[in-house]
Amino acid sequence: MPAAGSHHVLRRALIGGYRVADVEVALAELRFALAHLELELQAAARASSASEQILAQLRRELAEANERAGAADAALNDARRERDEVAESARRSVAAAEEEALASRARAADALRFRDELSQTLSRLAEQLRTVVPPAAAEEPLPPAAPVADPVSASPPRPAGLVGPLVELDAGPFHELTEVMSFERALRELPNVTDVYLRTFEDDRARVEVTVGQPVRLVEDIVARLPYSTDVTPSDDAHATLDVQPLVRPA
Amino acid sequence: MIATVEAALEDLRHAGLLALLDVLTGRPGERAEDVLLDLKLVDDHALALALSLRSGRPFRGLRDVSPDHRLFLYLPLHVAQRERVCPLRLDDGRLTVASAYLDPDLSPVRERFPSFELDLVVSPRAEVLEALRRIGV
Secondary structure, eight states: OOOTTOOOOOOBOSSSSBOHHHHHHHHHHHHHHHHHHHHHHHHHHHHHHHHHHHHHHHHHHHHHHHHHHHHHHHHHHHHHHHHHHHHHHHHHHHHHHHHHHHHHHHHHHHHHHHHHHHHHHHHHHHHHHHHHHHHHHHTSSSOTTTTTTOGGGGSOOOOTTEEOSEEEEEEEOOOSHHHHHHHHHHHHTSTTEEEEEEEEEETTEEEEEEEESSOEEIIIIIGGGSSEEEEEEEEETTEEEEEEEEOOOOO | OHHHHHHHHHHHHHTTSOSOHHHHTTOTTSOHHHHHHHTTOSOHHHHHHHHHHHHOOOEEOOTTOOOOGGGGGTSOHHHHHHHTEEEEEEETTEEEEEESSSOOOOHHHHHHOTTOEEEEEEOOHHHHHHHHHTTTO
16 A cells, blocks of 8 residues: 555565565655755745745835825925915905005095096186176276287197107117117107107108107107217207217116 | 118017018018018018118108109009009109018009109008008098
């Protein structure tokens, strides 16, 4: 009968039992298998130990990642809270600005109303003055109709030295495209200037038509405010000849 | 003439008023200026001024200018519209013509009136066309 796990055949002895040699061969085979299993067991134990170390390392890394995720969540929450605070602050600022604008509009409306009332009061006063003056003036030797006879007094006279709304400048010399365009731009940037039009350009000189919103002083309000050193030769009220040199601005 | 136009366009590019000059050259049968103006790549006022500076011809703004309709007896309206020109004045056989370009084809005028001298001034294209629309107004 063969032993378990062995292919060796045990033969019977003449007197009871198996032959000794067969039994020893079977035992040797079993010992060999046992030694082999022990070796495999050691290798498996080593692999298991390494796996446990890797597993421990992975657990540590997972714990660290969890900590970092927690910190990131906290930072995200902080950022969201900060954003909400800033948004809330901006909303409050806008609301305050709107209230301020409303208050300014109300003040402006009040000022306009006050101006209208003043204007009406002045008109009434002027009317009363006109009704009162003729009898008093009648006593004067001078004819009373003299001041009323001037029809031009209906429109307000322009103060001396003021020109507009159209001013013509003959400026130069300009040798480059950029110089002419810079001069036009400088004119456009002046306050009260509503339009700048280059009418002619010839022989390095430009004739520019400048339209102003309110009458201005030619030299003080236009020429002196240009970023150019300028020699002015006024030809009449609304015309002037300018010899310009750009000012050297500090770098 | 082409060199003068190219020099004027180069001036515009240096002035920051024109960015695509290189793309638009070399299209046969078209003026580079027309293409630039049609595509609104350059302001016609700046272009006219650049052409004036480079060519030495006077620049003339035509805003609110109403041309004398009698001058179109010498320079027919269809030629004016085609060549983007507008007659401004006739003094002693000298016809002053505002032109959007430096080289308009005014051969019909020269053939019919050989004694005339033509003085070209440069004007923005839009103002030339606007002045032509105002004839008879």
